[in-house]
Amino acid sequence: MQVIETLAEGLKREIKVVIPAKDMEQRMNERLADVKDKVRINGFRPGKVPVSHVKKMYGKSIMAELVNEIIRDKPSAILSERGEKSATQPEIVMTEDEQEAEKILSAQADLEFSISYEVIPAIELKPVDGIKVEREVVEIPESEVDEQILKIAENARSFEAKKGKAADGDRVTMDYLGKVDGVAFDGGKDEDAELVIGSNRFIPGFEEQLVGLKAGDEKVITVTFPADYPAANLAGKEATFDITVKEVASPAAIEINDELATKLGxxxxxxxxxxxxxxxxxxxxxxxxxxxxxxxxxxxxxxxxxxxxxxxxxxxxxxxxxxxxxxxxxxxxxxxxxxxxxxxxxxxxxxxxxxxxxxxxxxxxxxxxxxxxxxxxxxxxxxxxxxxxxxxxxxxxxxxxxxxxxxxxxxxxxxxxxxxxxxxxxxxxxxxxxxxxxxxxxxxxxxxxxxxxKAASKKKAAKAEDAAEGEDAAPKKKAASKKKADEADAE
Incomplete structure (x- = not known):
C-alpha cells in the first residue's frame, strides 16, 4: 500500500492511497478460501466447492465488501500513523467511472482513493497560574426571600366569587375572541380564561378595560399589540376582543404561614x-x-x-x-x-x-x-x-x-x-x-x-416567556402557567 501526501497547506491535508490489484486479489482469495467451506451450492458437497467456482459466483461481491472495509477503516489508521487528528470526518473520494470500478472489483486495477481533511492544530498548553478572575457574590438579604415568598403567596391565594363590579386585583373569568380587521386569528380564542386585573399578563391596555364589568356583561375591547410582539402577524396591529364575563372574584387576604406551605407541598x-x-x-x-x-x-x-x-x-x-x-x-x-x-x-x-x-x-x-x-x-x-x-x-x-x-x-x-x-x-x-x-x-x-x-439578545427574555404560545400567540401570558411554575419552584 502506498500513502502519498499530495497537499499540505496550513491545516489542509490531502493523501492519495494506492493498494495494488495483486494485494486486493490476495485479500479476496483469502476471503474466498474461508467462504468456500461455508457456502452451499447444488451439485457440490459441503467444503468441496472449487475456489474458482466460488470466485465466479461471489468474487465481485466479496471485493466490494473489502473495498468498503478499507474505505471505512484505513483513513483513521493512516491518520493515527501520521500522528494527526482530523477536525471533521475526512472526505473520501474514489473513481466514479463505472469501467474503472469494474476493473477494481475484478482485481484488474489498483484501488485508489484520496483522503481530504483538516488537522486539529497542535496546541502547546501554557501555565494558567497567571489567570485571575473576580467572582461576584451576592449576600441574599431576608427581604429578598420574603419578596419571593410574597409573589408565590399572591399566585397561590384563593379567590371568592362576588356580585359586584370588577376592580383592580379581582380575578375575572371570561370567554374571549380576538380579531384583526374583523377576522379571528389563530390563538386569539379562549374559554373560561382567568385573569387577575393588574397582573400585567395580557397585552397592555387589555386588563384596564375589564374594570367595572360584572358577571354576565359583554364588551368589545380594543387594544394594539406591541411592535415587538413575538408573533410577527400580530406585532403592531390593532385588535378587538369580544369579551363575555362569566365570574368576578375578589382575592382572599394573603397569609404567609404553615397553611400556605402545606398548600404548596x-x-x-x-x-x-x-x-x-x-x-x-x-x-x-x-x-x-x-x-x-x-x-x-x-x-x-x-x-x-x-x-x-x-x-x-x-x-x-x-x-x-x-x-x-x-x-x-x-x-x-x-x-x-x-x-x-x-x-x-x-x-x-x-x-x-x-x-x-x-x-x-x-x-x-x-x-x-x-x-x-x-x-x-x-x-x-x-x-x-x-x-x-x-x-x-x-x-x-x-x-x-x-x-x-x-x-x-x-x-x-x-x-x-x-x-x-x-x-x-x-x-x-x-x-x-x-x-x-x-x-x-x-x-x-x-x-x-x-x-x-442583534435582535436575538434583546428578545431572549420575551421569547422565553411567550415560547409556549407559538407563532400565533394569544394576547395572554398564561397566568395559570405562571402560577403552576411558581408553585413547582416552591416544591
Whole structure:
C-alpha cells in the first residue's frame, strides 16, 4: 500500500492511497478460501466447492465488501500513523467511472482513493497560574426571600366569587375572541380564561378595560399589540376582543404561614423559606458562574491565537447565523433596525465562530491533558434531562440519540466543558467580591458574545416567556402557567 501526501497547506491535508490489484486479489482469495467451506451450492458437497467456482459466483461481491472495509477503516489508521487528528470526518473520494470500478472489483486495477481533511492544530498548553478572575457574590438579604415568598403567596391565594363590579386585583373569568380587521386569528380564542386585573399578563391596555364589568356583561375591547410582539402577524396591529364575563372574584387576604406551605407541598413556612433561599442562591450562582467563565475564556482567548479548522468554523458560523436570522424574523426586525448591515454582521459573527472553535479546542486539550472525563452516569443524567423536556416523545428522542452520529457528543460537550472550567477554577487565582443584586444582574457578562446589536439578545427574555404560545400567540401570558411554575419552584 502506498500513502502519498499530495497537499499540505496550513491545516489542509490531502493523501492519495494506492493498494495494488495483486494485494486486493490476495485479500479476496483469502476471503474466498474461508467462504468456500461455508457456502452451499447444488451439485457440490459441503467444503468441496472449487475456489474458482466460488470466485465466479461471489468474487465481485466479496471485493466490494473489502473495498468498503478499507474505505471505512484505513483513513483513521493512516491518520493515527501520521500522528494527526482530523477536525471533521475526512472526505473520501474514489473513481466514479463505472469501467474503472469494474476493473477494481475484478482485481484488474489498483484501488485508489484520496483522503481530504483538516488537522486539529497542535496546541502547546501554557501555565494558567497567571489567570485571575473576580467572582461576584451576592449576600441574599431576608427581604429578598420574603419578596419571593410574597409573589408565590399572591399566585397561590384563593379567590371568592362576588356580585359586584370588577376592580383592580379581582380575578375575572371570561370567554374571549380576538380579531384583526374583523377576522379571528389563530390563538386569539379562549374559554373560561382567568385573569387577575393588574397582573400585567395580557397585552397592555387589555386588563384596564375589564374594570367595572360584572358577571354576565359583554364588551368589545380594543387594544394594539406591541411592535415587538413575538408573533410577527400580530406585532403592531390593532385588535378587538369580544369579551363575555362569566365570574368576578375578589382575592382572599394573603397569609404567609404553615397553611400556605402545606398548600404548596412543603411541611412548614420555615422549610418554604429555606427552599426559596436555595433557589435564589442557585439563580445568582448561575449568573456568577457565567461571569467567571466569561473572564476565563477571555483570558484564554488572549493567550491562544492560532488558525482554527475552517470546516469547524463554517459549521459554528452556520449555527449562529441560522439562529440570528430566525430571531430577526420572529421579531420582525432587520439588520438596519439593529444599526448594522448584513455584511458587517456576517463579519462579526464569523469572528465569534472562530473564537468559539479556537476556545473549544483549547478547553478540549486542557481537559484531555488534565484527565477530565465524562462518566456514563453523567451522560445518563444529561439524556434524562433531554427526555424531560419533551414529554410523550421519549421513544423518538432515544431513537434519535441511538441512530444519529454525533448526537451523544452534543450531550457530552457541555458537561466536559463545565468540568474543564471546574478544573481551571481549582488552579487559577479567584478573588471573591461582594456585590448587590443589581450589580450582579447587570447584563455585561456576555458582551464578548454580542459583537453586533442583534435582535436575538434583546428578545431572549420575551421569547422565553411567550415560547409556549407559538407563532400565533394569544394576547395572554398564561397566568395559570405562571402560577403552576411558581408553585413547582416552591416544591
Amino acid at each position: 412543603v411541611e412548614s413556612v420555615e422549610k418554604l423559606k429555606e427552599i426559596v433561599r436555595g433557589q435564589i442562591e442557585g439563580q445568582f450562582g448561575s449568573i456568577t458562574r457565567q461571569k467567571v467563565k466569561r473572564q476565563i475564556l477571555d483570558q484564554l482567548d488572549s493567550m491562544y491565537q492560532f488558525e482554527a479548522p475552517s470546516k469547524l468554523v463554517d459549521a459554528e458560523f452556520e449555527n449562529i447565523w441560522r439562529q440570528i436570522n430566525t430571531d430577526l424574523a420572529q421579531s420582525g426586525k432587520t439588520f438596519a433596525d439593529e444599526d448594522t448591515t448584513e455584511e458587517e454582521a456576517r463579519d462579526e459573527y464569523r469572528k465569534l465562530a472562530e473564537r468559539r472553535v479556537r476556545l473549544g479546542l483549547v478547553l478540549s486539550e486542557i481537559g484531555e491533558k488534565g484527565g477530565v472525563d465524562v462518566t456514563e452516569e453523567e451522560m445518563q443524567r444529561a439524556l434524562y434531562a433531554q427526555l424531560q423536556q419533551f414529554p410523550g416523545q421519549q421513544k423518538e428522542i432515544l431513537e434519535f440519540f441511538r441512530k444519529t452520529p454525533g448526537a451523544a457528543a452534543s450531550l457530552r460537550a457541555p458537561i466536559f466543558e463545565e468540568k474543564v472550567i471546574d478544573k481551571l477554577l481549582s488552579e487559577i487565582s479567584v478573588t471573591d467580591k461582594t456585590v448587590s443584586k443589581e450589580e450582579l444582574m447587570a447584563d455585561d457578562s456576555e458582551e464578548a458574545e454580542k459583537p453586533a446589536k
